[in-house]
Amino acid sequence: MVPKQIFFTKGAGRHKHKLQSFELALRRAYIEKFNLVKVSSIFPPNCKIITKRKGVKEMRVGQVAFCVLSENSTNEPNRLISASIGLAVPSEKDHYGYLSEHHAYGDTKEKSGDYAEDLAATMLAGTLGIEFDPEKNYDERKEIYLMSGKIVKTRNITQAARGDKYGLWTTVVAAAVFIL
Numbered sequence: 001m002v003p004k005q006i007f008f009t010k011g012a013g014r015h016k017h018k019l020q021s022f023e024l025a026l027r028r029a030y031i032e033k034f035n036l037v038k039v040s041s042i043f044p045p046n047c048k049i050i051t052k053r054k055g056v057k058e059m060r061v062g063q064v065a066f067c068v069l070s071e072n073s074t075n076e077p078n079r080l081i082s083a084s085i086g087l088a089v090p091s092e093k094d095h096y097g098y099l100s101e102h103h104a105y106g107d108t109k110e111k112s113g114d115y116a117e118d119l120a121a122t123m124l125a126g127t128l129g130i131e132f133d134p135e136k137n138y139d140e141r142k143e144i145y146l147m148s149g150k151i152v153k154t155r156n157i158t159q160a161a162r163g164d165k166y167g168l169w170t171t172v173v174a175a176a177v178f179i180l
Helices: 018-028 052-057 109-128 138-147
Strands: 005-015 035-038 064-074 080-090 097-105 151-162 169-179
Touching (some): 005 151, 097 109
């Protein structure tokens, strides 16, 4: 069971009940009708990235769907929350890459997304033997990763939201969904 394709999606939901805010976030991400199974962080060799639209069309209602899922919730008014998935893809298609999940309080969409992307790239760089200074900022390390020729691309998908001003539950999700 090695996934052949993957798509990325995100969403946010608000409701007076936490579980229903999660359901609404999944609906906005178009993955509410699948039985989601969380898996860890390996991007399979030769896996093709497809659009969310194409990915959802290939799946059936009730299908078990393996995914890397990040979620975060709050009922604290105006609290900034985020959920991110980072991806690092090796230049050699027969080698595996990394996915990472990150959720944060108080981080902007950009900061949370960069952090998740950095996590995935750092894990892949370590596996590939790319030497780097972990004390340097991500932009400097990203340049080293790309210049090595061993990492072809990195990216992230991130959903951020502020807690509802009246205290409704606010939930954000980001997911990388595998298709077998």
